[in-house]
């Protein structure tokens with residue numbers, strides 16, 4: 406059966422999801438929109454959708470080879486990806502190796518502090534509430550996942566961290582932190598979904614000492630540093646073995 410485009414199912418800040426004629430597959434279109442601070446800051450950046458789509462595809466393929474289940478099925482073209490239809494769990498699963506971003510705003514830890522262990526945190530995925538950080542007790546209270554699912558999610562997130570850390574280290578990039586979304590596919594299997602890109606990971610260039618120049622992720626947009634497409638292009642070039 407040839408794949409056919411269906412109607413728009415969902416539009417998020419950076420992606421659009423379309424149904425297909427296969428009930429267990431959807432098409433994702435990566436947009437050029439950049440948002441930060443719960444969408445208070447917004448801009449269109451030429452080429453960003455294509456870069457994130459290609460980077461995400463390469464990372465999902467790498468993870469698949471390592472046995473890490475994810476929704477990726479194939480790349481259709483520069484900005485379109487075919488993925489398993491997944492019911493997203495409304496949690497943002499953040500793993501941190503180095504202190505940065507909100508961890509530094511909310512604790513005395515300084516930007517760049519090497520954490521003694523990967524810090525795994527759950528945020529409630531809800532724009533209206535500003536994606537709040539959940540305590541263990543609140544996570545239990547909201548009853549979004551079972552105890553068994555929680556331990557599966559934690560195991561999967563830490564496995565992704567190990568794989569990604571190694572992968573990026575090989576490209577002379579340091580994985581500071583990242584956000585994952587997970588969900589259940591049509592076979593009720595827990596899989597990594599959404600995207601894994603410089604929009605959702607902090608990546609620092611090991612070839613560069615300067616605190617701002619080394620930033621190759623969305624912090625370039627958050628901090629008004631400019632050069633976002635150049636930075637994402639550098640990440641993609643290293644992934645492709647071109648740089």
Ligand code: UDP
Pocket residue numbers: 497499505506507508536582583584604605606607623
């Ligand atoms: N992140 C994300 N989407 C969000 C919030 C965070 O992809 O809605 C990523 C972010 O890019 C970083 C990690 O999760 O790699 C940790 O983000 P942090 O809590 O430090 O938040 P921020 O500093 O972006 O407010």
